[in-house]
Amino acid sequence: MIEKKDITGIILAGGKSSRMGTDKGLINLNGRLFVQYSISAVEPLVTETFIISGNPAYDVLKLGRFEDIIPNAGPLAGILTGLSRSKTVYNLVLSCDVPLIKTKVLELLIYAQDGTFDVVQLVSNGRSMPLIALYHKRCKLIFHELLKTDERRLHVALDHCRVKNVELDPEKDVFTSNINTPGELKSIAHGIKN
Numbered sequence: 354m355i356e357k358k359d360i361t362g363i364i365l366a367g368g369k370s371s372r373m374g375t376d377k378g379l380i381n382l383n384g385r386l387f388v389q390y391s392i393s394a395v396e397p398l399v400t401e402t403f404i405i406s407g408n409p410a411y412d413v414l415k416l417g418r419f420e421d422i423i424p425n426a427g428p429l430a431g432i433l434t435g436l437s438r439s440k441t442v443y444n445l446v447l448s449c450d451v452p453l454i455k456t457k458v459l460e461l462l463i464y465a466q467d468g469t470f471d472v473v474q475l476v477s478n479g480r481s482m483p484l485i486a487l488y489h490k491r492c493k494l495i496f497h498e499l500l501k502t503d504e505r506r507l508h509v510a511l512d513h514c515r516v517k518n519v520e521l522d523p524e525k526d527v528f529t530s531n532i533n534t535p536g537e538l539k540s541i542a543h544g545i546k547n
């Protein structure tokens with residue numbers, strides 16, 4: 354079993370947020386920032402949590418914040434940055450736009466890692482969610498090589514990795530969709546408890 358001391362939390366909060374029109378992680382939802390929901394879900398499972406973003410507004414959270422080492426290259430570069438900063442073998446990567454994510458769902462990823470996988474990712478309703486996933490530090494080299502060739506697609510990067518899928522049971526597991534638009538935000542705003 355992987356221990357908490359062997360896992361770092363990496364929260365991705367870069368990108369353009371073009372569909373939302375405002376930095377997604379900093380949206381206030383029932384008194385908390387979007388990014389705080391991701392942090393709260395991950396923190397019980399990790400020894401340290403970083404935010405990967407170029408926006409100094411995240412410094413209010415008093416966590417380590419690092420800018421992408423390759424700018425404007427999407428989430429793959431964000432993950433590479435987190436893995437480069439991390440001191441642990443395992444790394445829970447989480448986007449900043451999944452305010453309904455729960456610790457017990459992230460725990461499933463840790464249980465599924467038997468030491469042989471590069472990536473353990475969530476699959477919900479048949480959809481892979483590589484931004485809710487546990488990455489082994491060794492992915493750093495693979496991702497760096499791909500980004501050097503200008504390959505930025507995360508799903509292509511995962512083709513180069515040994516991946517384990519953890520399927521959520523839609524009947525009993527909580528909703529984990531990411532929230533990208535003002536319409537999606539409105540649809541969940543009333544469902545969140547403080």
Ligand SMILES: Nc1nc2c(ncn2[C@@H]2O[C@H](COP(=O)(O)OP(=O)(O)OP(=O)(O)O)[C@@H](O)[C@H]2O)c(=O)[nH]1
Nearest residue numbers: 365366367368369370371372405427428431448449
């Ligand atoms: N560090 C970092 N995170 C990113 C980058 N691009 C996207 N992300 C994060 O990855 C997650 C998913 O992002 P997307 O919704 O696919 O992309 P986006 O650019 O934020 O939003 P759109 O412009 O609406 O596509 C979010 O948590 C983003 O903050 C990036 O270049 N660097």
